[in-house]
Amino acid sequence: MASATARSTELRMFLDTTRKFAEAQASTTQLRTWWREGQGLDRPWWRQVTELGWTSLLVPEEHGGGSLTGEALLDLFALTEILGELAVPGPTNVLNSVLAALVHPKAQPGVDVRWLSELMAGERVATWAHPPATSLSAQPGRDGLLLNGTALAVEFGAHADLVLVRAATQERPVLVLIDTHAPGVTVRPTQSIDPARPFADLAVNDGRGTLVAQGPDVEPIVARLQQVLNVLQVAETVGGSGRVLDLATQWAFERYSFGRPLASYQALKHRYADLATHQHAARAIALRAARAVQDTEADAALLVSAAKSYVGEVSLEIMQDCAQLLGGLSQTMEHDLHLYLRRAMLARQTYGTPYEHRQVVASLLLDREAAA
Amino acid sequence: MASATARSTELRMFLDTTRKFAEAQASTTQLRTWWREGQGLDRPWWRQVTELGWTSLLVPEEHGGGSLTGEALLDLFALTEILGELAVPGPTNVLNSVLAALVHPKAQPGVDVRWLSELMAGERVATWAHPPATSLSAQPGRDGLLLNGTALAVEFGAHADLVLVRAATQERPVLVLIDTHAPGVTVRPTQSIDPARPFADLAVNDGRGTLVAQGPDVEPIVARLQQVLNVLQVAETVGGSGRVLDLATQWAFERYSFGRPLASYQALKHRYADLATHQHAARAIALRAARAVQDTEADAALLVSAAKSYVGEVSLEIMQDCAQLLGGLSQTMEHDLHLYLRRAMLARQTYGTPYEHRQVVASLLLDREAAA
């Protein structure tokens, strides 16, 4: 399904450029090459990517970024959906989310100037350590904070120069950027189901960090980051499931069985109808959540968790049923389907599983109704 | 699906008689009359029923009962499946289960002689209070035990003369038959979804009871009773879902849409194939569980819980999908479908829900493997 969110000429041009570049420079053929070479991130390619503006939408103009329509997150949603559709690799989601945290009004003044331009230009890469898998203590050191503990399953953890983490001093929570090149940080790459989206466990032993926020400022920034990250994840996922459904639908018209096209068999037609319904539904809730976060609606948290749990589950169901409709070929490494499936599996399971997000939904619902 | 478990000529004749009687004397038309009259149990009819031998299969010959093939529970399974198929009302399941408890080798000697013949002959009716909804204390009284407490959601609780309950004295668990006609028993009929299978809450205030078993003898008898009851419930349910599927399948051949029968539409054909698969599966596990209880296999508890949780869920799915295939008529009181659906809803939710039985399965599995 084509992304139809072209709300301005600038945005439409930007999306067209993205699509052309991705089709040429980040095709699934390219992706397979990187796989074989065991590369999770090709730095020269990434620097090229950032010139297209994939990392600048959420950063305010005064720091060199800027939205195309005044609704930056919706612009980024449209971009990310295309990246998902074309299975483009790279740390776009997590990096944009970290940028959203660094430019948050409650972030320490000065943090942004120090890193933003390098991150936007692809000279450095930053990632985020999901709090439930992070256990880090912080204490003041000579130049900055000293950190100790672990952060598990960090996306692009073995490639990132900086890792944003939530830690705690003896007095208060802090949000810290850890420099992975400084002494004290040990990285163990893990075995991601998607080689183009690698993860790593980090052990930090007197590692060095820069304070981004502290005390009551931490949670609002973390909440914002996680909302942005989940919105981008569902945008990418619905892009992917839409593409897989397109492939399977095309197949139904081209493949003949018993002398007539698969698309003429009612049992399959009904399944395509269900698949199309679910794909529309997934995209609608993803977009609705993005709008809510963009406009900081009161229901933003509820809608993000609804989107994450629904898209997380239904995207895999769509892809697997498409695999069934595509037949045996879909089960081979040669077919593109698995590139999307792997990414959707990661998206389903990370930054809160559907089950965990449903627990959030229930809390919001029961608390809200109790308060009313 | 016809019951094909005719393992002997006697059994086959018995089942034929049952079917003929049920078709004539317990038709769904009759059932609707009872409904309108608010009757959960027609005593004269019930006495007639018992003459057919529906209540004697699990009782040993020396007490006036007897199996037809030497595999009494499998005989009863075959009978119960037919009763389910024809939506025959009455307390057959729960009464046969109580009888199985009363003739258990660990039951107090003498208990059986006192009640068995009256119960088998339909002169009295007994039922069972499911332990999780029962809270009763017992102490010795002048002639028998004195009981206090409540038993909720007792099947045929407002019609039964005797209620078998698990209670506790200060020292030990006891199994007791409460006389509902003696002073101290207050019955509150509840609103069963199936008027032909009514329930009631019992409040007992110095009620009178007869000891059936005590101490370590209680649990084996309760286990046997519950296993028999669950096996009969799934037998009845697969009989019902089989009948509903037969109705829906017949409809597919008779009903024309756009000039051709529904049975010629592939989307519907595939659903009938799924339904038939699940109906076969439900019947197979029900029968497997019956065999395991009949032969007191080591896995009997596991198989009973597997059968109850599978049949409980899939039977409703089968019936509702049949309702969909039957169209609007299935949603009217006039159509027979709801008679089966109501009974299957009760069967799903009582004597352990599918979820509760899955917890049992998990315990058996994790404990067994831990022990191995």
Add this chain to the structure above:
Amino acid sequence: MSENLEQFRLRAREWLAANLPKASTEGEFDWDRGRQLQRQLYEGGFAGLCYPREYGGQGLTPQHQRVFNEEALDYEMPVRLNFPTLTICGPTLLDTGSEEQKKEFLPAAIAGELLFCQFLSEPSGGSDLAGVLTRAERTADGWLLNGAKTWSSSADTADWAMVLARTDWDVPKHQGLTMFLMRIRQPGVQVNPIQMLNGSHEFCEEFFDDVRLPSSAVLGEVNGGWAVATRLLYHERAAVGGASPFVSGVRQGQMTRDGTLTDLVRESGQADSERARDLLARSEVLHLVHSALAEDLTQRLVDGELPDAAMSYIRLFHAEAQQAEIDCGLELAGPAGVTDSGSWALRYLGRQGLSLGGGSTEMARNVIAERVLGMPREASADKGVPFRQVRQGPTS
């Protein structure tokens, strides 16, 4: 319109507080009261918001109606007048009626003076809506109607019906149908309520025995009835799926009477159970997705990005979400839910009504596959065949 949406909201809020009573957990819907409430809305300028002014409406946008519905959520509203009068029959009249018909019927309908119902389905019909056997024969001064209809919502409380009848048997089935506007209470019309599993008496079946209709009763063209029915079905899909811009007042009815899943979780003491919370959230998530999908589709239909047939997406998803809620309800209600039954067991009994009423989900899937995705049409044995030669099955 110099008034913006927020100003409209405030005006609606004020008017509602001053004029309508708060909703209570009433029993059955009272039709007389419903008509009276609709009259009040009409006089207050809050009825038929999306209908043109010249036919008694307010000529406002779907956004206005949504805002009004949000504000009206806590008030007693004549919600049952939505189906089919305001959301299905009214819009169909708007699309296909003559100027005289629109002037005659629409203002009266919007004012609550005239309730419509639809006589479409037939006892032998099922999904094949065009396979109509009810016949209308020409007489000197009009038509003579004979036959039977079924699954008509609220036929026993409505005043007028749109009835689809066969007027030519020698052409293929879609080409020989005519839609008529018919007064219900007249000689030869018998209406019987149908008793449904969930306790509802909403539907009726009707029998027509030499019912006389004037020539002016024809809606659209003679033998052009299928075109009218198609508009009607479009509006029905939108209404059933919860995406009609003509819906005035939402939810209320059933929700206040029977309680929500959240109520059930709380009242059954399961608010702390992780499992109960998961089931509750499963249902809630689907409702949120449903709302998002309804909004998204409505917008994309308006923008011309999707064909009308795409409304079937919402019809399909609506049934899925509602049925998931009912399934969760049965699960959460536990043993007591059926042995001492509350509303969830009854809702479960009538669960399939949600995927049958207003066009089955099977038909919706056909529509999506064939008219949205462009897959080949299902072979029909009656295509191009004069209707009197079409096989009707052994039972009919």
Add this chain to the structure above:
Amino acid sequence: MSENLEQFRLRAREWLAANLPKASTEGEFDWDRGRQLQRQLYEGGFAGLCYPREYGGQGLTPQHQRVFNEEALDYEMPVRLNFPTLTICGPTLLDTGSEEQKKEFLPAAIAGELLFCQFLSEPSGGSDLAGVLTRAERTADGWLLNGAKTWSSSADTADWAMVLARTDWDVPKHQGLTMFLMRIRQPGVQVNPIQMLNGSHEFCEEFFDDVRLPSSAVLGEVNGGWAVATRLLYHERAAVGGASPFVSGVRQGQMTRDGTLTDLVRESGQADSERARDLLARSEVLHLVHSALAEDLTQRLVDGELPDAAMSYIRLFHAEAQQAEIDCGLELAGPAGVTDSGSWALRYLGRQGLSLGGGSTEMARNVIAERVLGMPREASADKGVPFRQVRQGPTS
């Protein structure tokens, strides 16, 4: 047979303890070792239990095989020889081979000296197995084979293949096929392994370039190949569904290597989670139902209560149960399951293989609806049409 089942069990138990090593958590299946183990079974009188004695078997009952499998559960068994050699190709030879063919191939197969594979599916074929494009043309002394096959299990390790080829293009598709027995390692045959998502290299694709076959290679009748294929598919459905009486040794392979759901629950520290226990039990219940269904169907087929096509029930249910297990596995494995992936993520990747391999579940549903329930056959555009006139789609 004077030996009863219990005596047989004891004899098997003793022999196994004395002769076979205990199963270990091995890596890839070693084919040479598999052949050697099969040879041991053969020499011990425990190979081909349900095959007739005159063809190298033991002439025993399915109950004997089940008892043996129970006893052999903990031992290293040549399980991969079951599919397709012992459970599919062997029984098909038994049903359709000439006396010479049975004598030549069966004892060798049962002794592990000769492994079979099936060359049926074609790259353009999908569900339409009879739409074979591979051609065999008569020569002076036999046949000349050209074409391509795919989805052949273990073709790279097998010795002989059963290959279905078109021998007459001027008759409808089922009537122009012939089944051949073909030595795989010979000039003109190229075998390429296919790399699958779940890491398996079980399947291959093959290309035939002027392969010469003798006249004696024909299995069954010339142009009677579809009858042979039908038997083969019957045995395949039974084998895939876990209901073949010819299966010698079960489960072991994958289960010991990758671990069970119970292992996952315990090792991930979720043994006390009610939710994890529910998921685990969901999967276990389906496995218990599957076993019960397999037993019940096998018995009822033997008793003649159900037609052969009913074997499709088990094919369908097997996929359902296995996929439910995989879904539970992914859910239980949590984030770590994909970020530091174990076997469940890989199994999930290849999940659909279970409802595609060995005939798709869609075909199974067609078979059940049409051949068990007796519903009308799906209209096929190639029925009765000479094969060379059948439309093959825009891509082929």
